[in-house]
Amino acid sequence: MEPIGIIESCFKDRFGTPRQPGLVSNAWARLQLDKKLHPEQALIGLEKFSHLWLIFLFHQNTNNRYHAKVHPPRLQGKSIGVFATRSPHRPNPIGLSLVKLEKIEGDSLILSGADLIDGTPILDIKPYLPEIEAIADAKTGWLDGIETREIQVKWSEEIKAQVKDWSLRIHHPELQSLIEKTLILDPRPLVYRDQSTYRQTHAVRIFDGDIHFKFLSETLIEIIEIKKLS
């Protein structure tokens, strides 16, 4: 097994990277294929598909010890069998992500909606086959009863203006929405979700900026400042 390419992504750290694809629809990613695979030929015909599977390695797993049960954040501390989850901590550290193909530029794919950290090694690309793979009424077990909180994001006009300048510079017009969609997924680990930790500052790195924010309540996030790295 050898990567066919390495992902460039707007998400730079594990913290803040969405746990499933599609949740942050305007997340940006780019995959440049290894030249020795002859991308100019190997990609022919792919441009007419709207969605792709990426099979990738969870390369940032730090703990490689196997646990048969895991604690997905949505279960609020309860555990479940690892194969009933999409946890990165699995016997073989392989991930599966459905992404939108925006366009192909030479040897590179421009993708949206990916839940991948910058630097993720990609093992394969496969076209999405809706006739076989779109099963709207599939049963989803423990995910059925999970409620999601509607979280709001509070911005100052000053920070909004700063994001607007930033978005123009990096040519990503939907940057403000990308940041909001990322934060309302609530990237905090469970231990930081206790009420006593409100007003504690967290930071998520998106593109070349650190977004500092805090929870004012379970359903309200305030953006405190944005520190640019470049």
Place this chain on the structure above:
Amino acid sequence: MEPIGIIESCFKDRFGTPRQPGLVSNAWARLQLDKKLHPEQALIGLEKFSHLWLIFLFHQNTNNRYHAKVHPPRLQGKSIGVFATRSPHRPNPIGLSLVKLEKIEGDSLILSGADLIDGTPILDIKPYLPEIEAIADAKTGWLDGIETREIQVKWSEEIKAQVKDWSLRIHHPELQSLIEKTLILDPRPLVYRDQSTYRQTHAVRIFDGDIHFKFLSETLIEIIEIKKLS
């Protein structure tokens, strides 16, 4: 990477194994998990999902030379970039198959609809997430214009009765339908689809029997005989 288990399947050879999952809905497969993964814990919660992803190795690839373009049977001889196809011949020999979970029996999953050859090493199981992964209106590129032939299967009463006995013995009541669905996918390689090869006999191995058949026309298959191996 180490397999989490090896598939037992009704399909014993590459020849005749469906090229996508779900096409032979009553295809039978069983996956017994490696004991060292503690299946009794690792499978908890999976039983309430109806569909699963299997990530597997194409272990029967004989030619490991990389080709950037491939010739999928549906393109009738034309070639296309390997990443626009689900061909088994890819840079990393990883397959992705959506299957139906019939039930869990201890350390084993009973599956239907798989397109996997007996003996396929499985690398991962992931639950199917319809909210994210069911995109009915995804665009499918070169697959759009492909027409499928409606193929009929002709059985003698004698062979039908033989299949009925067989199905009772192996406890697979839908065996006749499984055989029909497998054959109407037309397992013949393109070079054997020429009119001059009609009436040539082919055989597909399903469970412990060889189904000998021939094409009488482009849309009619005759079952000639069934040879039992045990």
